[in-house]
Amino acid sequence: MKQIVLLLFLILSWSLSCFAQETPQKTHDKKVNFGIKGGFNTAMYFIDEFKIKDITIDEIQNNYKVGYFGAMFLRINMNKHFIEPELAYHVSKCEILFDKKGSQHPDIEPDYASINSTIHAFELPVLYGYNFIKNGPYGMSFFMGPKLKYIWNKKSKLEFSNFDQKGIKEELYPLNINAVAGVGVNISNIIFDFRYEVGLMNISKSVTYVESNTDGSESVANMIFKRRSNLLSFSLGVIF
Numbered sequence: 317m318k319q320i321v322l323l324l325f326l327i328l329s330w331s332l333s334c335f336a337q338e339t340p341q342k343t344h345d346k347k348v349n350f351g352i353k354g355g356f357n358t359a360m361y362f363i364d365e366f367k368i369k370d371i372t373i374d375e376i377q378n379n380y381k382v383g384y385f386g387a388m389f390l391r392i393n394m395n396k397h398f399i400e401p402e403l404a405y406h407v408s409k410c411e412i413l414f415d416k417k418g419s420q421h422p423d424i425e426p427d428y429a430s431i432n433s434t435i436h437a438f439e440l441p442v443l444y445g446y447n448f449i450k451n452g453p454y455g456m457s458f459f460m461g462p463k464l465k466y467i468w469n470k471k472s473k474l475e476f477s478n479f480d481q482k483g484i485k486e487e488l489y490p491l492n493i494n495a496v497a498g499v500g501v502n503i504s505n506i507i508f509d510f511r512y513e514v515g516l517m518n519i520s521k522s523v524t525y526v527e528s529n530t531d532g533s534e535s536v537a538n539m540i541f542k543r544r545s546n547l548l549s550f551s552l553g554v555i556f
Contacts, residue, residue, distance in 0.1 A: 346393065347392070347393055348390065348391065348392055348393065349390070349391040349393065349555050349556060350388070350389065350390050350391070350555070350556055351388070351389050351391070351507065351553050351554055351555035351556060352386070352387070352388045352389075352553055352554060353386070353387050353388075353389070353507065353509065353551040353552065353553025353554075354384070354385065354386045354387070354551060354552065354553065355384070355385060355509070355549055355550050355551030355552060355553075356382055356383065356384055356385075356549065356550055357382070357383045357384065357385060357406065357408055357547050357548065357549040357550075358380045358381070358382060358383070358547070358548050358549075359380070359381070359383060359408040359409060359410040359433075359435075359545065359546065359547045360378035360380060360410055360546045360547075361378060361410060361412060361433075361543040361544065361545060361546060362514075362515070362543065362544045362545075362546055363376050363412070363541075363542070363543050364518065364542040364543065364544065365540055365541070365542040366414075366539075366540065366541050366542070366543075367539065367540040367541075368416065368479075368481070368539055371416070371417065373414050373415075373416070375414065375415065376412055376413070376414045377412070377413040377414065378410060378411075378412060378413075379410070379411040379412075379413060380410065381409035381410055381411065382409070383406065383407045383408040383409045383434075384406075384407055385404055385405060385406040385407065385549065385551070386404065386405055387402050387403065387404035387405070387439075387551070387553075388402070388403055388404075389401065389402040389403070390402075391445075391555065396446060396447040396448070396450055397444070397445070397446055397447075398444075398445045398446075398447070398457070399442070399443070399444060399445075400441075400442075400443045400444075400445055400459065401440070401441070401442045401443075402439075402440065402441045402442075402443070403438075403439075403440060404438070404439040404440075404441070405436075405437070405438055405439070406435075406436070406437050406439055407434065407435070407436050407437075408433075408434075408435050408437070408545070408547060409432075409433065409434050409435075410432075410433050411430055411431070411432050411433075412430060412431040412432075412433075413428055413429075413430045414428065414429060414430075415427060415428055416428070416429040416478070416479065416480070427478075428478065429476070429477060429478040429479050430475075430476075430477045430478065431474070431475070431476055431477075432473075432474070432475040432477070433472070433473075433474055433475075434472060434473040434474075435467055435472045435488075436467070436468040436471040436472050437465050437466060437467045437468060437472075438465075438466045438468065439463055439464070439465045439466070440463065440464045440465075440466075441461060441462070441463035441464075441496050442461050442462060442463075443459045443460065443461035443496065444459065444460060444461050445457045445458065445459035445460075445500070446458055446459075453502075453503060453504040454502070454503060455500075455501070455502040456499070456500070456501050456502075457499070457500045457501075457502075458497075458498075458499055458500075459496075459497070459498055459499075459500060459511075460495075460496060460497040460498075461495075461496055462493060462494070462495060462496070463493070463494040463495070463496050463513060464491070464492075464493060465491070465492040465493070465494055465545075466490055466491055466492075467488050467489070467490050467491075467492065467519065469487070469488055469490060472488065474486045474488075479525075481525035481526070481527070481537075481539075482525060482526050483524075483525055483526035484523065484524070484525045484539075485523070485524050485525070486520060486522070486523045486541070487520075487521045487522045487523075488519050488520060488521060489517065489518070489519055489520075489521045492515060492516075492517050492519050492545070493515075493516045493517055494513045494514060494515050494516060494545060494547075495513060495514055495516055496511055496512070496513040497511065497512055497513075498510055498511025498512060499511075502555065505554055505555050505556060506552070506553075506554060506555075507551075507552070507553045507554070507555050508550075508551070508552055509549075509550070509551040509553070510548075510549075510550055511548075511549050511551075512547070512548055512549075513545070513546075513547050513549075514544065514545070514546050514547075515544035515545035515546065516544070517544065518542040518543065518544060519543060519544065519545060520541050520542060520543050522538060523538065523539040523540075523541045524536050524537065524538055524539075525537055525538075525539065
C-alpha cells in the first residue's frame with residue numbers, strides 16, 4: 317500500500333513539472349501520446365462450478381479486498397478515436413467464503429470455509445476508445461477491448477482455510493483473456509480512469525488434495541472448482 321501511495325505522489329509531481337513546460341493544447345493535439353498511471357482495484361470471482369466430493373457448493377460469498385497496480389501506456393490518436401495498448405502489473409485480492417456442507421438442510425448448522433487469493437499478474441490490454449468530449453485541455457472518453465493476462469504463479473498466494481481435506485493445492489492457468497470497458501477523464505495532462513473487467517476463461521487449472529483410503533494408504537483426489545475473475549479499478553495518471 318505504501319508503494320502505491322508513493323507512486324501516485326510521484327505521478328502528480330511529474331505531472332506538475334511537465335505541465336509547466338508544455339501547454340495543454342500541445343499535449344491534446346499530439347498524434348501519439350504516452351503515459352503512466354497507478355491505482356487501486358477490488359476483485360471478486362464468478363464461480364461457474366464448485367464441487368467437493370459429492371457436495372455441490374452453490375451459495376458463495378465474495379469478500380472484496382483492495383489491491384493495487386501500476387501501468388504505462390501508448391495512445392494513438394485518430395481525431396476523436398484512439399487505440400491504446402498498455403502494459404500493467406496488478407496485485408488483486410479476494411476472499412471466497414462458503415458453507416462447506418453445502419447448506420443441505422436448514423436444520424444443519426453451517427460450517428464455513430474460505431479461499432484467500434492474492435494474485436500477481438502482468439497484463440496487456442489493447443483498447444479502442446472514443447472521445448465524446450475533446451475540447452481544449454478537457455476530455456472524456458469511453459473505451460473497451462480485450463486484455464491478455466499472465467498470472468505469476470510463483471508470486472501469487474492461495475490459502476484454503478477450515479477445509480476437511482488436507483494438502484490442498486490449486487494450480488492456475490498462466491494465460492487468461494479478459495474483456496475491459498471503462499470511462500476516462502482528462503484535465504490537461506492529468507487522467508482519471510474507471511474501468512470494469514470480466515474474465516472470459518476459467519483461471520483454475522486444477523485443485524488437488526490428499527485423500528486417505530480405507531487401507532491406510534493415501535492418494536491424490538480432485539475438487540471441481542471453476543472461477544473467472546471480475547474486477548473494478550480506479551487509476552490516476554499522467555499523459556504526455
